[in-house]
Amino acid sequence: MHLFNFHHHTSYPWGIYNLELGAAPPARPFSIGLHPMKHYANWKDAFNEVEILSKSPQCIAIGECGLDRRSKVSTLVQEEVFLRHIQLAGSLKKPVVIHCVGMHALLLKYQKQSAVPLIVHGFNNKAQTGKMLLDAGLYISFGSNLLSSVSLQSFAKEVPMERMFLETDDSSIPIQSLYEILGTIKNQSIAAVQNQMLKNLQTITNL
Numbered sequence: 001m002h003l004f005n006f007h008h009h010t011s012y013p014w015g016i017y018n019l020e021l022g023a024a025p026p027a028r029p030f031s032i033g034l035h036p037m038k039h040y041a042n043w044k045d046a047f048n049e050v051e052i053l054s055k056s057p058q059c060i061a062i063g064e065c066g067l068d069r070r071s072k073v074s075t076l077v078q079e080e081v082f083l084r085h086i087q088l089a090g091s092l093k094k095p096v097v098i099h100c101v102g103m104h105a106l107l108l109k110y111q112k113q114s115a116v117p118l119i120v121h122g123f124n125n126k127a128q129t130g131k132m133l134l135d136a137g138l139y140i141s142f143g144s145n146l147l148s149s150v151s152l153q154s155f156a157k158e159v160p161m162e163r164m165f166l167e168t169d170d171s172s173i174p175i176q177s178l179y180e181i182l183g184t185i186k187n188q189s190i191a192a193v194q195n196q197m198l199k200n201l202q203t204i205t206n207l
C-alpha cells in the first residue's frame with residue numbers, strides 16, 4: 001500500500017507531484033503553479049503556461065504558489081500572482097498548495113476570497129500561527145520538520161485530523177516515517193492515518 005504524499009518533487013507514485021514549468025506533465029496526479037521565490041522574466045507568460053497545464057485532468061491542485069518574505073519579487077507582485085492562482089483554482093474547483101514564509105497573516109485575506117480549500121504546505125511555524133490559520137479555515141500539511149521539532153509535534157497533537165496532510169516535499173525521507181510519527185502523536189495506526197488523509201483528499205478535491 002502506498003501512503004498518500006500530499007506534496008513532493010519525486011517519482012513517488014501516490015501523492016501530488018509538484019510539476020516544474022517546462023517539464024513534461026506526468027501521468028500521475030500533479031500540481032502546477034509559480035513559486036514565489038522564483039523570479040520570472042515575465043510572470044504573465046509563465047502564468048499562461050500554468051493555466052494551460054492546470055486544465056489537465058491529472059492536475060488535481062494549483063501550486064505551490066504563495067508568499068515569501070525572503071523573495072526578490074516585491075510583495076505587491078507576489079500578491080498579484082498569488083491572487084491569480086486563487087482565482088484560477090476557484091474557476092477550476094481545484095485546491096491550492098501554498099508556500100508561505102513569514103507572511104502568514106496575509107493568508108487570512110486570501111482565504112476570505114477563495115472559493116476552494118487552501119492548504120499551507122511544509123508548516124514549520126509557531127502553534128499560534130497554526131491556530132490562526134486553522135481558525136480562518138485553512139488546512140495544514142506537515143513535512144520532515146515534524147520528525148525533529150518537539151514544538152511542532154505538540155502543535156500537531158492539537159490539529160484536528162480532518163484538517164491536515166503529510167508530505168515529504170523535496171526531502172529524501174520516506175513518507176512512511178511521517179505517518180509513523182503522526183500515528184504515535186495521535187495514538188492511531190498508520191492505516192487509520194492513511195484512511196483519514198484519503199478522506200481529507202476527497203474533501204478538498206471533490207468540489
Ligand SMILES: [Zn+2]
Nearest residue numbers: 018064169170
Ligand atoms: Zn515543494
